[in-house]
Amino acid sequence: MPADFSGTWNLTSSDNFEGYMLTLGIDFATRKIAKMLKPQKVIEQEGDSFSIQTTSTFRSYFVQFKIGEEFEEDNKGLDHRKCKSVVTWDNDKLVCVQTGDKKNRGWTHWIEGDQLYLELHCEDQVCTQVYKRA
Numbered sequence: 001m002p003a004d005f006s007g008t009w010n011l012t013s014s015d016n017f018e019g020y021m022l023t024l025g026i027d028f029a030t031r032k033i034a035k036m037l038k039p040q041k042v043i044e045q046e047g048d049s050f051s052i053q054t055t056s057t058f059r060s061y062f063v064q065f066k067i068g069e070e071f072e073e074d075n076k077g078l079d080h081r082k083c084k085s086v087v088t089w090d091n092d093k094l095v096c097v098q099t100g101d102k103k104n105r106g107w108t109h110w111i112e113g114d115q116l117y118l119e120l121h122c123e124d125q126v127c128t129q130v131y132k133r134a
Helices: 017-024 028-036
Strands: 007-015 040-046 049-055 060-066 071-074 082-090 093-099 105-112 115-122 125-133
Touching (some): 017 125, 060 071
Antiparallel strands (some): 007 040, 040 049, 115 125
16 A cells, blocks of 8 residues: 655755755855745645645645656646646555656655655756655
8 A cells, every 4th residue: 555645744954955956046145045934835635536635834835646647737836837637556655757848857756753754856867855754
């Protein structure tokens, strides 16, 4: 049975977020603000259906998907690009492949103990974020 991601998660660390945002073409001022934020994720999982709400004092982002079904993702809370996304299970990891303007774009979520890991990748940049269960 796949992992249960449901819960509220608070960001505790972020590695190479600046490089990831730079690759996405996010402007200087927005990058500086975003690096200081400590967003919270609320994940609701019902079988293979997910909703993920990421909130901060600056911007919020919401995505809803079902495992294995392609959907159009509007990254308006991030870099304002639209892409086609599909999320699949890789053992207990959620793996998202995003097809659009940027190459090698996507993310992976997994849980270790009471921590949620998020690896964001785009082109040659990888950002790793760690969240702790609230």
